[in-house]
Amino acid sequence: MAEPLNVLTLNCWGLKYLAKYRAERLAQIGAELAHADPQPDIVGLQECWTQKDYLAIRKQTQHFLPYGKFYFSGVFGGGLAILSRWPIDESSMVQYPLNGRPTAFFRGDWFVGKGVACATIKMQDRDGRRGRTIQVFCTHLHAPYEREPNDSYLCHRTAQAWEIAKLMRRARVAGNLVLALGDFNMVPLSLAHQLITTHSHAVDAWRELHPSSSLGAALDAVERVRDLPIPSAAYNITENGATCDSVLNTWRWNKSDQKKLFSGTDRQIHGETPDPRAKRLDYVFVGDARGEWQVAKAKVGMRMRHPELRVSLSDHFSVEVTIEPQEGTGPTVVDDEPEKFLPVETYDRILHVTEQYTARQRFQRRARLGHFGGQLVVWIGCLTAVWWSPRNFVSFILMLVSGLGLTAGVIDGLIGGLFVSAELRALKEFRWEIENARDMAKGK
Known part of the structure; x- marks a missing residue:
């Protein structure tokens, strides 16, 4: 029998120049990984932005x-990295077709080129004999900046989930053991979550062991309808798998408490403390068409503090999963496995989200191209007005204003004519694929 396989994923919060105590925290993350028990065989890191x-x-x-x-x-x-106990035979970085907007430079999602870090790994036993192939996918989906369904990036995140689900399914059909891990920026049973678990045929490791775990923060509407008491910090860790916004994480404290901590005054949070904002955004998905592996353990880890700074090692906790081989299992015929589909109404919801965002971007393209045209007219008008300018300083102001305006107009025109047009084409592809899946679901 093969040995158990231990997998860990962590968003390190390693933003250069922006993340406080970045170097100290990430160095300590390495130290904690080095002494982890059990030692992970595969590690996926997100927001590890610098090679250093x-x-x-x-x-x-x-x-x-x-x-x-x-x-x-x-x-x-x-900011993606994969560490492995075994050699990485092949590797690729697949960028998402829909990935934020360059105009949101203060958010940065588009500029970092979010995508899927892919690695093909051959397991080996202690004698060096090569065994099953593992296909690892590490990702960090587009961040939510508003609450669903009013999140203007919901379409992007859903489309990204669709893309990684396709990669996972292809790897699974090829007979590989599939591991998808990372900060998915989604809550359980959201549109993105449903797409991944259904179309990749993979299981959410945490929900496999905790099927009644929360679907979001206790303050979210999806949780309020369940009419459950506000969970404690300990319950969120052990049962709900909350990796983000926990009261146990010092980076989620209010500014006053953080300031006291930085000055040396610590604040102890007990496990019984109500924890209404904590939620699960980090995941490990496991897909195995042969049925040789099963999820055995899952826990929220990396909850320790920096020994000297007393801050949490990241603004996220890790997810640590152990999968074990099942006795008496053997290879199955993958191609004979029936395709799974979501309810038709779910595909309709995804299409509605896509249509709304498409209409928004079409308006954006018209507005930006119109801005370019308007600034071009203003520029020509200012050049003409210079001929009748009574003073040199008036000519200078006209040229300065027209030059700055034309520069802004050209940038807007390029964004509208090039970026938005490319985005609209990517939306058409996504829409067709979802419509095709819906039609197949209808005919099932």
Whole structure:
């Protein structure tokens, strides 16, 4: 029998220049990984933005995770990395077709080129004999900046979930053991979650062991309708799998408490403390068409503090999953497995979200191209007005205003004519694929 396989995923919150105590925290993350029990065989990191931090973690874990890959994408990099006990045979970075907007430069999702870090890994036993192939997918979906359904990036995140689900399904059909892990920025049973679990035929490791766990924060509408008491911090960790916004995480404290902590005054949070905002955003999905592996354990980890700074190691906790081989199982014929579909109404909801966002972007394209045209007219008008300018300073003001306006108009025109047009084409592809899945669901 093969040995159990231990998997860990963590959003490190390693934003360069922006994340407080970044270098100290990520160095400590490497130290904690090095002493983890059990030691992980595969680790997926998100928001590990700099190679320096990545190499610091690699150095501390190389005795049991000798292989790794830091992934490059976008303008600033996607912040994704995979560490492995076994050699990485193949690797690729697949960027999402729909991935935020360049105009939201203060958010950065588009500039980091979010996508899926893919790694093909062959397991080996202690004698060096190669066994089952693992296909690892590490990702960080587009962040939500408003509450659903008013989140203007809901369409992006749903489309990204569809893309990774397709990658997972292809790997699974090929007979590989599929592991998808990362910060998915979604709550359980959301549209994105349903797409992944249904179309990839993978299971959410946490819900596999905790099927009644929460579907969001206790303050969210989806949880309020369940009419359950506000969970405690301990219950959120052990039963709900909350990895984000926990009262146990110092980076989620209010500014006053954080300031006291930075000055040396700690605040102890007991497990019985009500925890209404905590939710699960980080996941490990497991897909195995052969039925040789099953989820055995899942826990929320990396909850310790930095030993000197007393801050949490990240603004997220980790998800740590153990999958074990099942006795008496053997290869099955993958192609004979029936396709699974969501209810037709769910596809209709996704299409509605897509239509709403498409209409928004069509308006954006018209407005931006109109802005360019208007600024071009103003520029020509100012050039003409210079001929009749009574003073040199008036000519200077006209040229300055027209030049700045034309520059803004050109940028807007490029965004509307190039980026938005490309986005609309990607939306058409996504819409067709969802419509096709809906039609297949109808005919099932």
